[in-house]
Amino acid sequence: MTATIVAQQAINGIVLGSLYVLVALGLTLIYGVLVQINFAHADFVTLGAFAAYFFMHVLGGSYLASIGAALVVGAVLGWAINVTIFAPLRRKGSELLPLIATIGVSTIMQNAMLSLFGPVPYAFETPYSQKVFRVAGTFFTLQSVIIIAVSTVTIALLYAFMKFTFLGKALRAVSQDRETAGLMGINPNYLIMLTFILASALAGMGGAMLAPVLVLTPFAGTTVIVKAFAIVIIGGFGNVEGTILAGLLVGLIESFTTQYLDPGLIDIVVFGLLLLMLAFRPTGLVSERREENV
Amino acid sequence: MRKQHVLAVSALSLIASVAFGAANAQDKTIKIGALFPMSGPGAYFGAQDKQGVELALEQLNKDGVNGYKFTVQYEDSACSPLPASQAAKRLIDQYKPDVIIGEECSDATLAIMPIVEQAKTPMINAGSSALKVTDPGNPYTFRIMPNEVMQGVDIATQAYNKLNARTAVLLYENTNAGIGNAKVFKDTFEKLGGKIVADIGFGRDVNDFTSIATRIAGVGKVDVIPTYTLEGQGLKITQALAQAGVVKGGDGPAIQLGTIWLPFGFEQKAGKAALGYVRIVQFDPTDQRDMVKNFVATFKAKFNADPTHINAHAYDQIMLIGDVVKRGAKDAQSIRDQLAATKSFVGVTGSVEFDKNNQNTKMDTIHYMETKPDLSWNALKWN
Numbered sequence: 271m272t273a274t275i276v277a278q279q280a281i282n283g284i285v286l287g288s289l290y291v292l293v294a295l296g297l298t299l300i301y302g303v304l305v306q307i308n309f310a311h312a313d314f315v316t317l318g319a320f321a322a323y324f325f326m327h328v329l330g331g332s333y334l335a336s337i338g339a340a341l342v343v344g345a346v347l348g349w350a351i352n353v354t355i356f357a358p359l360r361r362k363g364s365e366l367l368p369l370i371a372t373i374g375v376s377t378i379m380q381n382a383m384l385s386l387f388g389p390v391p392y393a394f395e396t397p398y399s400q401k402v403f404r405v406a407g408t409f410f411t412l413q414s415v416i417i418i419a420v421s422t423v424t425i426a427l428l429y430a431f432m433k434f435t436f437l438g439k440a441l442r443a444v445s446q447d448r449e450t451a452g453l454m455g456i457n458p459n460y461l462i463m464l465t466f467i468l469a470s471a472l473a474g475m476g477g478a479m480l481a482p483v484l485v486l487t488p489f490a491g492t493t494v495i496v497k498a499f500a501i502v503i504i505g506g507f508g509n510v511e512g513t514i515l516a517g518l519l520v521g522l523i524e525s526f527t528t529q530y531l532d533p534g535l536i537d538i539v540v541f542g543l544l545l546l547m548l549a550f551r552p553t554g555l556v557s558e559r560r561e562e563n564v
Numbered sequence: 565m566r567k568q569h570v571l572a573v574s575a576l577s578l579i580a581s582v583a584f585g586a587a588n589a590q591d592k593t594i595k596i597g598a599l600f601p602m603s604g605p606g607a608y609f610g611a612q613d614k615q616g617v618e619l620a621l622e623q624l625n626k627d628g629v630n631g632y633k634f635t636v637q638y639e640d641s642a643c644s645p646l647p648a649s650q651a652a653k654r655l656i657d658q659y660k661p662d663v664i665i666g667e668e669c670s671d672a673t674l675a676i677m678p679i680v681e682q683a684k685t686p687m688i689n690a691g692s693s694a695l696k697v698t699d700p701g702n703p704y705t706f707r708i709m710p711n712e713v714m715q716g717v718d719i720a721t722q723a724y725n726k727l728n729a730r731t732a733v734l735l736y737e738n739t740n741a742g743i744g745n746a747k748v749f750k751d752t753f754e755k756l757g758g759k760i761v762a763d764i765g766f767g768r769d770v771n772d773f774t775s776i777a778t779r780i781a782g783v784g785k786v787d788v789i790p791t792y793t794l795e796g797q798g799l800k801i802t803q804a805l806a807q808a809g810v811v812k813g814g815d816g817p818a819i820q821l822g823t824i825w826l827p828f829g830f831e832q833k834a835g836k837a838a839l840g841y842v843r844i845v846q847f848d849p850t851d852q853r854d855m856v857k858n859f860v861a862t863f864k865a866k867f868n869a870d871p872t873h874i875n876a877h878a879y880d881q882i883m884l885i886g887d888v889v890k891r892g893a894k895d896a897q898s899i900r901d902q903l904a905a906t907k908s909f910v911g912v913t914g915s916v917e918f919d920k921n922n923q924n925t926k927m928d929t930i931h932y933m934e935t936k937p938d939l940s941w942n943a944l945k946w947n
Contacts, residue, residue, distance in 0.1 A: 282772070528776055
């Protein structure tokens with residue numbers, strides 16, 4: 271019985287952790303390149319969730335296609351907001367202005383969604399949510415399998431993009447030293463734009479993946495974003511590998527805290543870990559190897 | 565000259581009397597302040613409360629009551645203490661209401677109570693179950709629904725006697741109301757001879773309840789799972805419990821129990837997972853009283869939807885104000901006094917009679933419903 275419960279909670283933790291990773295990756299990308307926290311990231315997640323919901327329930331699309339739709343909506347909105355709001359503010363030379371603007375964008379998005387979609391929670395059901403598999407005393411839904419599969423493919427693609435493509439290498443160069451990267455012929459503004467599009471697309475897709483799990487309201491994203499921030503810090507600011515590890519770790523911590531301690535203590539355990547990391551390993555689980563600088 | 569003087573004085577008197585009369589007519593308005601959550605996880609309360617208020621005002625203002633008309637001003641109290649107290653202060657300072665209705669969430673209501681007491685403005689509550697709202701309460705706060713003890717004692721007793729439940733798992737959000745409701749159930753159930761096999765509280769930021777369902781699946785035989793949470797988390801809990809094979813909706817043995825926290829339509833959103841869910845609702849849409857039938861019909865005509873208990877509660881709050889005005893109340897103090905003297909008000913949710921702490925003592929507002937396989941309700945008629 272105990273082994274079954276441990277296995278079950280491990281499954282639960284990995285599924286939850288995979289969702290956290292999808293949300294946190296966008297945050298870490300933006301922090302890595304811009305050294306800026308995007309407070310509106312949670313609202314991109316929420317918008318992605320609603321995009322997927324309406325794609326399925328109004329346009330009649332499939333759930334898997336709705337993940338793609340949410341990704342596109344996130345990417346387009348990320349591009350639009352960067353062009354119209356963040357980029358002009360960055361050109362003014364202040365780092366504080368774009369940071370404050372993310373708070374403004376977040377408030378506007380939340381209230382716009384409240385006005386458009388209303389306050390009543392939406393029930394986002396997919397054909398896979400109720401398909402339950404029971405194996406050796408454990409259970410998991412087809413939805414969980416999709417979450418893990420999509421997360422794994424996304425992480426692999428992102429990793430390959432960052433490691434093996436010219437744009438990915440350029441992006442890493444900008445994140446390590448924007449000025450030097452510029453001297454090497456890389457256009458930082460173009461890369462910043464790409465980062466926003468990638469991060470927002472990931473947030474949108476994360477929203478579609480989270481929607482069947484989340485309590486879907488215009489404030490849904492805010493319930494996961496604090497954890498995502500913690501994951502980014504635990505993983506190492508701006509570090510993709512660290513974020514993946516930290517996301518899975520936080521998911522597992524939540525599951526096992528629920529089982530063996532109390533779900534009311536989850537935040538204490540997670541944020542206690544965050545404080546320990548800040549005190550004893552402030553660079554995070556996987557620290558940036560600065561000697562790799564161009 | 566003297567004639568002209570007399571004429572001028574007469575004309576001025578006439579103008580003054582007409583103006584005074586007009587002002588008097590304008591003054592014959594009862595100002596109602598509404599503190600409802602319009603944002604955050606409890607925002608569905610506010611949206612539905614508003615519908616009930618609008619319908620009641622439309623009916624009361626058609627002919628007025630004792631020459632009085634009723635106006636309302638809404639403020640977003642967000643189901644949370646800080647925004648609620650700020651909204652209450654803003655409402656009292658700027659709108660100066662004769663009476664306030666709200667809040668829904670106990671923590672928010674408890675935060676507002678000292679403010680309305682200081683302003684000597686009566687407040688009618690229909691959504692907060694925490695005992696402290698009326699015990700000790702204050703002279704200006706009235707609650708028309710059963711408190712957590714009345715609901716908790718009743719549901720625990722019914723679970724033990726009618727469902728033959730002997731083991732229970734408590735699931736509740738870590739708020740005043742959640743903790744309080746769970747404690748009352750625990751005390752009563754244990755006193756009757758039942759056993760609590762797990763006591764699980766959680767924050768409002770928890771989204772995934774699979775781990776909690778896993779834990780419950782591992783505690784052994786569970787007969788009932790009293791659950792105290794808002795709609796969004798409630799949906800996820802019910803679905804997770806079904807996936808884990810714990811409750812009837814997932815072919816398990818346990819019956820989930822709920823109170824008035826969940827709005828109507830919950831079962832349709834939760835789907836098959838809600839099968840067998842037994843919960844208290846404080847408005848029975850199948851009630852055959854003319855008053856209820858009229859309410860359902862007019863609500864449907866106005867909003868093209870069936871009314872929920874939240875709609876009905878808000879409707880009753882306004883109708884109770886109409887009732888006290890009919891009995892002679894005309895300002896904050898007399899509304900308070902007449903509310904305290906209420907003996908025989910009958911609303912669509914049930915009847916109202918306040919005890920010395922301004923708590924409604926009537927139990928006919930508690931209706932038990934069981935979710936059938938087609939997700940409709942079976943009225944259990946336990947009270």
